[in-house]
Amino acid sequence: MFTSKKSRTFQIISNIFHLIHSQITSHPRISLFIFSLLLVQILIFCSPSPPPPTVSLPPSLYDKCNEGKVYVYELPTMFNSDLVGTCDDLDPWHWQCGVATNGGYGLIATELAGIVPENLLQVWHRTNQFSSEIIFHNRILKHKCRTMEPESATVFYIPFYAGLAVGKYLFADSTNEERDFHAVKLIEWVQMQPYWRRSNGSDHVIVLGRITWDFRRLTDPGKRWGSTFLNMPEMQTVTRLSIERAPGDDHDVGIPYPTGFHPRSIADIEAWQNFVRNYNRTSLFTFVGAARDDVGDDIRGLLLRTCRNESLSGTCRVVDCAVTPCANGSSAIMESLLGSEFCLQPRGDSFTRRSVFDCMIAGAVPVLFWTRTMYDQYEWYLPEEPESYSVFIDHDDVSAGKKSIKEVLENCSKEDVKKMRERVIEIIPKIVYSDDNGGMKDAFEIAVDGVMRRFKAESDQRRQESEVNVPVN
Numbered sequence: 363m364f365t366s367k368k369s370r371t372f373q374i375i376s377n378i379f380h381l382i383h384s385q386i387t388s389h390p391r392i393s394l395f396i397f398s399l400l401l402v403q404i405l406i407f408c409s410p411s412p413p414p415p416t417v418s419l420p421p422s423l424y425d426k427c428n429e430g431k432v433y434v435y436e437l438p439t440m441f442n443s444d445l446v447g448t449c450d451d452l453d454p455w456h457w458q459c460g461v462a463t464n465g466g467y468g469l470i471a472t473e474l475a476g477i478v479p480e481n482l483l484q485v486w487h488r489t490n491q492f493s494s495e496i497i498f499h500n501r502i503l504k505h506k507c508r509t510m511e512p513e514s515a516t517v518f519y520i521p522f523y524a525g526l527a528v529g530k531y532l533f534a535d536s537t538n539e540e541r542d543f544h545a546v547k548l549i550e551w552v553q554m555q556p557y558w559r560r561s562n563g564s565d566h567v568i569v570l571g572r573i574t575w576d577f578r579r580l581t582d583p584g585k586r587w588g589s590t591f592l593n594m595p596e597m598q599t600v601t602r603l604s605i606e607r608a609p610g611d612d613h614d615v616g617i618p619y620p621t622g623f624h625p626r627s628i629a630d631i632e633a634w635q636n637f638v639r640n641y642n643r644t645s646l647f648t649f650v651g652a653a654r655d656d657v658g659d660d661i662r663g664l665l666l667r668t669c670r671n672e673s674l675s676g677t678c679r680v681v682d683c684a685v686t687p688c689a690n691g692s693s694a695i696m697e698s699l700l701g702s703e704f705c706l707q708p709r710g711d712s713f714t715r716r717s718v719f720d721c722m723i724a725g726a727v728p729v730l731f732w733t734r735t736m737y738d739q740y741e742w743y744l745p746e747e748p749e750s751y752s753v754f755i756d757h758d759d760v761s762a763g764k765k766s767i768k769e770v771l772e773n774c775s776k777e778d779v780k781k782m783r784e785r786v787i788e789i790i791p792k793i794v795y796s797d798d799n800g801g802m803k804d805a806f807e808i809a810v811d812g813v814m815r816r817f818k819a820e821s822d823q824r825r826q827e828s829e830v831n832v833p834v835n
């Protein structure tokens with residue numbers, strides 16, 4: 363009974379992705395899209411280029427909040443805290459009671475004892491992959507550039523847990539009205555606020571704990587999924603931070619999935635970087651995932667079979683999520699990622715996967731099959747040269763049997779793999795959510811910085827335009 367419901371849900375999701383895909387390819391952006399695909403395909407893999415120089419603001423400028431200040435709305439509790447803590451009716455596969463503890467970081471992952479260094483066991487949590495709206499809310503309240511006076515703010519943060527609001531209806535028989543209830547009320551609420559009216563929301567930001575497609579319900583009743591929050595006209599000007607963005611919508615910004623690693627200090631990060639750098643990786647690659655034969659374009663079944671076959675010789679480590687509860691985080695996943703040079707990252711129910719981030723934090727080099735899984739998503743976080751930290755094998759070449767994953771990966775020299783791993787290790791501090799109240803430039807700080815710069819640039823431009831008195835239109 364459960365299985366048939368599950369497969370129906372995935373059929374719906376799959377249909378939605380086909381529709382989205384066909385919409386995208388019928389768009390004039392197609393040439394650019396194809397061009398970028400081609401570009402990625404002709405990249406010579408396993409020849410990492412040297413890292414570009416990184417530009418950073420002098421700390422003095424950064425500390426003075428020169429980029430602006432953020433005002434956090436105090437919403438009625440129905441929009442956030444009331445949505446936390448109702449365990450029973452949330453997504454049964456991905457949610458675990460207690461995830462909202464520790465500011466969204468979850469309980470300590472005691473199951474990792476003996477696998478991660480003992481002095482770092484306290485920084486490993488059972489973090490839910492959909493908890494970023496809780497994490498960001500907790501962190502922004504403590505941010506050094508938070509202001510209590512809206513008139514001095516350049517950024518307005520709306521702490522609405524939109525993912526939790528819709529999450530409890532996604533896997534249940536529910537009406538459109540139920541799915542949209544909180545979103546509709548939220549829009550009514552913000553429209554009463556003077557600072558919203560001043561800008562129509564264009565200096566407002568929200569964090570969505572789930573992928574953007576969960577808030578873009580299609581009108582076709584057969585493809586009914588999620589809420590219509592992001593289809594609402596009022597939301598078109600609002601910047602949204604989300605673990606999966608819609609390509610082509612500049613108001614969507616991709617942020618890393620929360621993983622279980624929450625370092626307290628630079629010293630924690632460095633200790634972990636050394637640990638993964640020196641780990642004795644005895645397998646070439648690993649695959650953590652489940653096969654779903656009812657999803658179109660599913661190469662996961664193929665990858666699972668390949669990996670299982672290669673596991674006989676120790677070349678691949680397989681963690682079959684149909685058997686191991688993967689969403690929960692587990693010692694088997696951690697051991698596989700640490701023990702392998704590469705990790706296979708096919709698309710899942712959507713293009714992105716939390717596993718990409720689990721993989722990189724464990725110091726394994728991700729192998730991508732769709733560009734949208736990573737390269738088109740996390741612009742603020744990843745270097746521009748994908749080949750410097752990952753390997754791309756087109757999914758069509760894999761399903762057509764034109765390329766053997768093992769051969770492609772074995773083709774990378776030890777030196778190349780080492781260079782790629784170093785790039786991955788350099789990325790780690792940027793994709794973690796730290797537990798230090800803001801001293802580190804972690805995923806959260808990078809997001810806040812990015813939003814402030816974006817809004818400041820927009821307001822500077824508006825001011826310039828009004829000074830020169832350029833008529834609009």
Ligand SMILES: *[C@@H]1O[C@H](CO)[C@@H](O)[C@H](O)[C@H]1NC(C)=O
Binds near residue numbers: 559560561562
């Ligand atoms: C906000 O939107 C309303 C309705 O679309 C429009 O009349 C108004 O001019 C807008 N205000 C600003 C500041 O853009």
Ligand SMILES: *[C@@H]1O[C@H](CO)[C@@H](O)[C@H](O)[C@H]1NC(C)=O
Binds near residue numbers: 642644
């Ligand atoms: C790595 O593990 C392999 C297999 O267990 C073992 O033979 C080898 O000695 C180990 N290497 C190091 C440097 O520990």
Ligand SMILES: *[C@@H]1O[C@H](CO)[C@@H](O)[C@H](O)[C@H]1NC(C)=O
Binds near residue numbers: 667668672675
């Ligand atoms: C299974 O592995 C063996 C040995 O590595 C290989 O020769 C064979 O082609 C593999 N079969 C499949 C279906 O991958």
Ligand SMILES: *[C@@H]1O[C@H](CO)[C@@H](O)[C@H](O)[C@H]1NC(C)=O
Binds near residue numbers: 473687690
């Ligand atoms: C998640 O992991 C914890 C600890 O390993 C376990 O007690 C719990 O039952 C697991 N939950 C699920 C849904 O598998």
Ligand SMILES: *[C@@H]1O[C@H](CO)[C@@H](O)[C@H](O)[C@H]1NC(C)=O
Binds near residue numbers: 769770773
């Ligand atoms: C291995 O690398 C060589 C040289 O870079 C390339 O010509 C060849 O196609 C590669 N083989 C595979 C299976 O990727």
